[in-house]
Amino acid sequence: EGGFGVVYHVVDHREGEVDRALKLFPSSNSETAQHEVTMLRKIKSPYVGEMLWGERDPNTGWWYLVSEFVEGDTLKEYIDGEKAGQMTDRDAVETIRQVLLGLEAVHPDDERKAELAELNRERDLTDREWEELLELGETGIIHRDVTPANIMITARSVKLIDFNIASQAGEEVDTDIRT
Numbered sequence: 001e002g003g004f005g006v007v008y009h010v011v012d013h014r015e016g017e018v019d020r021a022l023k024l025f026p027s028s029n030s031e032t033a034q035h036e037v038t039m040l041r042k043i044k045s046p047y048v049g050e051m052l053w054g055e056r057d058p059n060t061g062w063w064y065l066v067s068e069f070v071e072g073d074t075l076k077e078y079i080d081g082e083k084a085g086q087m088t089d090r091d092a093v094e095t096i097r098q099v100l101l102g103l104e105a106v107h108p109d110d111e112r113k114a115e116l117a118e119l120n121r122e123r124d125l126t127d128r129e130w131e132e133l134l135e136l137g138e139t140g141i142i143h144r145d146v147t148p149a150n151i152m153i154t155a156r157s158v159k160l161i162d163f164n165i166a167s168q169a170g171e172e173v174d175t176d177i178r179t
Contacts, residue, residue, distance in 0.1 A: 004025060005023050005026065007022070007024075009022075009069055010069075012066075020052070020067065020068065020069050021049075021068065021069045022064060022066055023064065023065040023067070024062055024063075024064050026062060033054070033056075033063030033064075033065065036065065036166070037063065039163060039168065043106050044105070045102055045106070046157060047099070047101045047102030047159060048102045048159060049068055049070050049152070049159050050068040052066045052068065053065070053066040070152045071154055072152045072153050072154035072155065073152070074152055074153070075095065075148035075151040075152075075153060075158075076149045078148075078153065094158075095151070095158050098158035099151055099160060102158070102159065102160035103146070106143065106166075108141075108169040112132075112136060113133065116129055116133040120133070140168065141163070141167070141168060141169060142166060142169055143166050144167060144173075145163075145164065146160070150162040
């Protein structure tokens with residue numbers, strides 16, 4: 001349970017008994033939920049927890065989000081929890097490398113946007129380049145809560161989770177929430 005909702009470990013029977021995470025947002029947090037669902041739909045990375053579905057339940061008014069169930073421990077457990085001292089230097093470096101890959105996947109690609117904008121000044125962009133530029137303008141998320149509690153270490157990789165207070169790149173943010 002967190003400040004914005006409650007997450008449950010559930011089994012998806014339609015998909016063949018697959019583990020999922022179900023996050024419920026009370027109706028009082030509907031704006032936050034809608035914001036998170038909208039942003040997470042854009043993220044595709046093996047280093048970021050994958051959002052599968054999200055919408056508002058018309059009966060309760062509560063928003064919900066169904067995502068992959070990330071089995072593992074948080075980095076916080078390896079720092080000051082039950083697994084403290086169990087991470088090797090090599091594992092720590094690999095963890096940070098994968099966190100950075102996850103952040104790179106969600107962060108705006110300002111370099112490529114600038115490159116396409118420069119090309120656009122020099123000549124007309126191709127249809128493919130124009131679509132890429134438009135897509136780059138719609139993507140780009142600033143996580144704003146990268147903490148050991150939001151980094152999951154699984155048997156195969158590291159995954160960045162919890163985009164509650166994330167913001168769209170370039171979006172004006174007015175909040176007192178900080179970690």
